[in-house]
Amino acid sequence: MAPKSRHPEKSATASSSTPAKSSSKGGHVDAHEIVHGVWSKYVDKTPQRVKLLDSFMAFLVVVGALQFIYCCLVGNFPFNAFLSGFSATVGQFVLTASLRMQTNPENKAEFESISHERAFADFVFGSLILHFFCINFIN
Amino acid sequence: MRWLFSLLLLALLGAVQALSYTGGRLLVVLEEQSEREKYSVFLEDLAARGFHTTVDSPKSDKLSLFRHGERAYDHVILLPGKSKGLGPALTATQFLDFMKKEGNVLVALSSDHATPTAVQSLLLELDIHVPSDKGALVVDHFNYDSNSAAEKHDVLLLPYPKPLRPDVKNYFAGEGFIAVPRAIGQTLGNESPLIEPILRAPCTAYSYNPKDEADAVEDPFATGEQLSIVSSMQAHNSARLTVLGAAEMLQNGWFAEKATLNGKAIKTANRDFAQKLTAWTFKETGVLKIGKLFHYLDEGVSKKLNTSLAIPENNPKIYRVKQDVAFQVEISEYQGDHLAPYFPAPGDSVQLEFSMLSPFHRLNLTPISQTANSTIFGVSFKTPDQHGIFNFRINYRRPFLTNVDEKRQVTVRHFAHDEWPRSWQISGAWVWIGGIWVTVVGWVAFVAVWLYSAPTEKSVKKTQ
Numbered sequence: 001m002a003p004k005s006r007h008p009e010k011s012a013t014a015s016s017s018t019p020a021k022s023s024s025k026g027g028h029v030d031a032h033e034i035v036h037g038v039w040s041k042y043v044d045k046t047p048q049r050v051k052l053l054d055s056f057m058a059f060l061v062v063v064g065a066l067q068f069i070y071c072c073l074v075g076n077f078p079f080n081a082f083l084s085g086f087s088a089t090v091g092q093f094v095l096t097a098s099l100r101m102q103t104n105p106e107n108k109a110e111f112e113s114i115s116h117e118r119a120f121a122d123f124v125f126g127s128l129i130l131h132f133f134c135i136n137f138i139n
Numbered sequence: 140m141r142w143l144f145s146l147l148l149l150a151l152l153g154a155v156q157a158l159s160y161t162g163g164r165l166l167v168v169l170e171e172q173s174e175r176e177k178y179s180v181f182l183e184d185l186a187a188r189g190f191h192t193t194v195d196s197p198k199s200d201k202l203s204l205f206r207h208g209e210r211a212y213d214h215v216i217l218l219p220g221k222s223k224g225l226g227p228a229l230t231a232t233q234f235l236d237f238m239k240k241e242g243n244v245l246v247a248l249s250s251d252h253a254t255p256t257a258v259q260s261l262l263l264e265l266d267i268h269v270p271s272d273k274g275a276l277v278v279d280h281f282n283y284d285s286n287s288a289a290e291k292h293d294v295l296l297l298p299y300p301k302p303l304r305p306d307v308k309n310y311f312a313g314e315g316f317i318a319v320p321r322a323i324g325q326t327l328g329n330e331s332p333l334i335e336p337i338l339r340a341p342c343t344a345y346s347y348n349p350k351d352e353a354d355a356v357e358d359p360f361a362t363g364e365q366l367s368i369v370s371s372m373q374a375h376n377s378a379r380l381t382v383l384g385a386a387e388m389l390q391n392g393w394f395a396e397k398a399t400l401n402g403k404a405i406k407t408a409n410r411d412f413a414q415k416l417t418a419w420t421f422k423e424t425g426v427l428k429i430g431k432l433f434h435y436l437d438e439g440v441s442k443k444l445n446t447s448l449a450i451p452e453n454n455p456k457i458y459r460v461k462q463d464v465a466f467q468v469e470i471s472e473y474q475g476d477h478l479a480p481y482f483p484a485p486g487d488s489v490q491l492e493f494s495m496l497s498p499f500h501r502l503n504l505t506p507i508s509q510t511a512n513s514t515i516f517g518v519s520f521k522t523p524d525q526h527g528i529f530n531f532r533i534n535y536r537r538p539f540l541t542n543v544d545e546k547r548q549v550t551v552r553h554f555a556h557d558e559w560p561r562s563w564q565i566s567g568a569w570v571w572i573g574g575i576w577v578t579v580v581g582w583v584a585f586v587a588v589w590l591y592s593a594p595t596e597k598s599v600k601k602t603q
Contacts, residue, residue, distance in 0.1 A: 048592060056585045060578065067574045078568040085571025088578045096585075120589065127582055134575050138562045 053100040057093055064089035084137040091130045099123040158189035160426045160473045161241060162213035165190040166204070168197055168229065170220025177390045178218065181413055188414075188423070190214070197225045204228065204237045213242060214421045219249040219386050223256060231261040238378040245420045247386035248323040250276040265372045266328030267382055270360040272348055277324040277366055277384070279344035284318060284398040291349070295319040296400045297368070299412070300338050306486035307538050310419045311337055315408030316400060318393045322384035324366035333372050335538045337381070337416070340366035369416065377541035381420040389413050423475050425539045430469030430513050432547060434531055437465035437519050457550045459558070462522050466491055466531055468504065468545070471513040478512040483537075489516055492532040495551075499523040504533075526553040 046054075067086050076082045102111050102119035111119070165185060169175060175182070175194060186192055193212070195202050197220065205211055215237065217229075234244060234257070246262075248254055253273040262269060278292045288294035296316045302309040317338070324346040327334050346360040368384040387393060394410040418424050434454050458464060470489065472481035483489060488505075492498040500523065504516035522529075529551050535543040562568045 049589065052585070052588055052592065056581065059581055063574060063577050063581070067571060070570050074567075074570075078562065078565050078571075081562055081565070081568035081571040085574035088575045092578050092582060124586065131575070131579050131582075138568065138572060138575060139559065 047105060050100065050104055053096060053103070057096050057100070060089050060093040060096065064093065081138050084134040088130065088134040091134075092127060095123055095126045095130065158423075158476065159213065160422045161243070163190045164212045165192045165214045165216065165421070166212040167192055167194045167216045167218065168202075168220075168225075169194055169218045170196050170198070170222060172196065174218070177392070180391045180394055180410065181389045184410070184414060185417060188418075190421070196220075197222070197229055202226070202228045204233050204242070205240075210237060210240045210242050214245070215242065216245045216247065216417075217258065218247050218389075219252040220255075221252060223253050225255045225257045229257055231257050231264060234261050235264065238374055238380060239376070241376055241378045243378060243421050244380045245383065245417065246380065247383040247389060249386040250274055250321045250323050254323070262325070262382065265380065266331040266334060267370055267372065268326045268328065269323055269382075270346060270348070272350075274350050275323065275346055275348040275360060277319070277322045277340055277344050277346050277368065279341055281343045282341050282400065284400065285402070286397065286399045287320070293321050293349075294398075295322065295340070295344065295368075296398055296405070296407070297338065297341060299408075302484075303335060303538050306484050308425070308484045308540070310424050310539050311412070311415050313408060313411055313415065315411070316398070316405050317412045318388065318396060318398055318407040318409055319368055319385050320387040320393060322368050322388075324361060324368060324384055325370050325382055326361045326365055327367055327370055331372075333374060334370060335373075336367035336370050338367070338369035339364045340368055371420070371539070373539070373542070375542060377422075377426075379420050379422065381416060383416070418475070419539065422541070423473070426473035426541050427481060427535070427543050428471045428473065428478060429533070429543060429545050430471060431467075432469070432531075432533075432545060433465075433467040434547065434549070435465055437463040454547060455549065457552055458522050459552050459554065460522055460524050460526055463519060464522055465517065465519045466504075467507070467515055467517040468533060469510070469513040469515050470543075480509045480512065480514040482506065482514060487537065489533060489535050491518055492534060493520065493522070493529055494532055495525070495527045495529045498532075499525065499529070522551050526551050 043051075064086060067082070067089065071082050071086070099119055099122075101107055102114055102122075103116045167178075167182065169178070172194070182192055182194070203211060204215065215234075238244065246258055248258070248269065250273075254269055259269065259271075276293050277295060279295050280292050282295055282297060283292040284294040284296050296318055298316060299313040300309070300311050302312075319338075322340075324340055324344070327336060340363065342363040344366055345362040346366055370382045372380045372382075374380075383389070388409050393407055394413070396407045396409075398405055398407055415424075432454075436455065436458065468489075468491075470481040471478035473479075488503040491500070491502050491504055493500040493502075500520055502518045502520055504518050506514045507517040508515045527550075529549055531547040531549065533543055533545045562572055
């Protein structure tokens with residue numbers, strides 16, 4: 001099942017690399033077109049679950065950045081509150097990144113022994129511990 | 140029976156009345172018993188104020204300042220005599236030991252007699268200096284009595300002393316002029332904070348020895364206000380020693396004598412001044428007493444001062460940092476025969492220190508109320524942001540007042556873990572609380588979508 005799903009992916013990456021090379025050789029391709037090409041390929045070729053992971057991580061980056069900017073602008077008065085708020089997002093990002101590595105079909109060879117269900121269960125367990133710690137720390 | 144009892148009580152009250160705060164046993168050291176007549180009024184005045192006077196000669200065998208290792212007398216007056224030694228019972232060490240046991244000493248000097256070596260070394264020990272040669276006396280060519288010393292100018296007529304500083308109480312104030320005949324002037328060392336002048340010579344006076352043959356005085360012992368005619372020393376344990384430069388001041392002959400100052404007839408006020416001087420030296424005045432000392436938590440509803448003295452001192456042993464604490468202390472001043480409310484001189488105030496090694500707070504105490512015989516001083520403050528073992532301390536040392544050093548030790552602890560404000564009570568933390576909960580909610584939504592989306596993918600794969 002897995003190799004089947006991997007096959008089109010590989011071919012997709014191969015096909016995507018060839019036009020990129022040709023374009024760099026040509027030297028005159030619009031930057032907009034490159035971005036558009038990358039985006040459309042991402043949309044077409046990435047599995048739905050990886051897209052879901054990516055969008056969650058993007059959301060976490062936005063939330064973390066907002067907290068950090070607020071801290072820089074206003075100050076870190078209850079410092080434990082800043083630490084726990086910011087580290088909740090950062091920690092969640094790290095956990096999500098691990099889940100993405102373990103469940104990405106491209107990394108199938110590296111994580112042969114870990115099933116997706118096991119990876120997801122680890123992720124849920126780790127996240128719950130993280131939330132528990134952060135809520136306790138902010139008091 | 141009852142009248143007998145009340146009579147006894149009255150007699151006791153009479154015995155207690157107008158007595159020194161520390162006791163009434165007074166030793167007068169006088170070498171020539173024949174000279175006793177000269178001091179009769181002075182001694183009668185003392186007896187009338189409740190002192191039990193013992194007059195003894197330094198040559199007496201029985202004479203001792205101590206009995207069974209304790210003070211045999213509460214106060215000593217040392218009047219000048221002919222002999223240069225005072226004998227083995229009255230050495231400088233004996234006097235110092237007597238003061239260490241809180242005995243008070245009045246040393247009277249006279250230029251007619253040589254200062255005994257014991258007294259000289261005693262004064263030297265206390266940083267009070269007297270001229271070493273016999274016969275040196277204070278003269279003033281402006282403030283002399285033209286009745287008795289028209290030629291020699293060695294009987295000074297001085298007004299009562301002014302307060303030492305504006306913020307120090309004056310226990311020697313009065314109206315009139317004090318005759319100071321043939322005084323030995325003293326100079327006071329700069330090092331000791333315990334010695335204070337009571338009566339200074341006027342700025343035109345100087346110390347000089349008439350036996351010197353020279354016409355003009357060269358290199359006098361001291362001049363002007365440098366010269367102290369009456370000086371005092373109060374030890375850390377509040378034992379008092381007064382040096383009176385002219386013992387003749389205490390004699391009957393000068394107690395209410397007619398004198399002439401710059402052509403103006405006046406009457407000397409020595410009797411009154413001698414009374415004030417002995418009253419201070421023998422602790423009838425200038426004695427402070429600390430009564431009850433309270434401190435308590437001053438937070439929440441019961442935020443009012445506790446002015447009742449009926450309850451005992453049950454002070455808490457422990458406080459927390461940054462708590463509001465109130466402190467109160469009762470201070471009385473002994474005035475001749477009773478305790479009266481104490482009020483510091485204007486410009487002065489009793490201070491409270493809240494200290495751990497060094498004071499974290501040093502606060503002026505304000506009088507908040509008053510009882511029949513004490514003033515209640517109080518102050519409120521916030522404990523510092525520092526935990527440890529602290530002292531409530533009143534360290535009040537002023538010239539002419541007995542030293543007060545009272546301490547109450549308390550522990551100041553830090554915040555307990557459940558005494559910090561919760562995160563939502565601090566509005567500054569709301570952003571980050573929001574951050575956590577957005578993350579948590581986002582995570583829950585992600586998990587839901589992940590689980591929901593799983594089967595569709597599988598079905599897609601299956602169809603493939």
